[in-house]
Amino acid sequence: MVNSNTYKQYFNIWLLLMFLTVVTVGVAQFDFGSLNIPIAMLIASIKAGVVALHFMHLKYEDGMTWIFATYPIFLLFLLIAFSATDIFTRVVN
Numbered sequence: 001m002v003n004s005n006t007y008k009q010y011f012n013i014w015l016l017l018m019f020l021t022v023v024t025v026g027v028a029q030f031d032f033g034s035l036n037i038p039i040a041m042l043i044a045s046i047k048a049g050v051v052a053l054h055f056m057h058l059k060y061e062d063g064m065t066w067i068f069a070t071y072p073i074f075l076l077f078l079l080i081a082f083s084a085t086d087i088f089t090r091v092v093n
Helices: 007-028 033-054 063-088
Strands: none
Touching: 007 033
């Protein structure tokens, strides 16, 4: 693992995270109807990705580490998909 982050890079990452936080607060002030939660989740996912890449040093890791880092996300989507399938196929009496 080669860690070549400098203070300038960390400062730029911090600025990006602060900008995304301001965007999150700004978006929360508007009513997008049913898109409020997906927009907030998208912004939060981008922030989580930036943190994982730079502060957890995934940016510098090999392929096997990426597999172990992304596999739980795949399982989460699978769990959500099966749960949604179960919920939306129920018959209401």
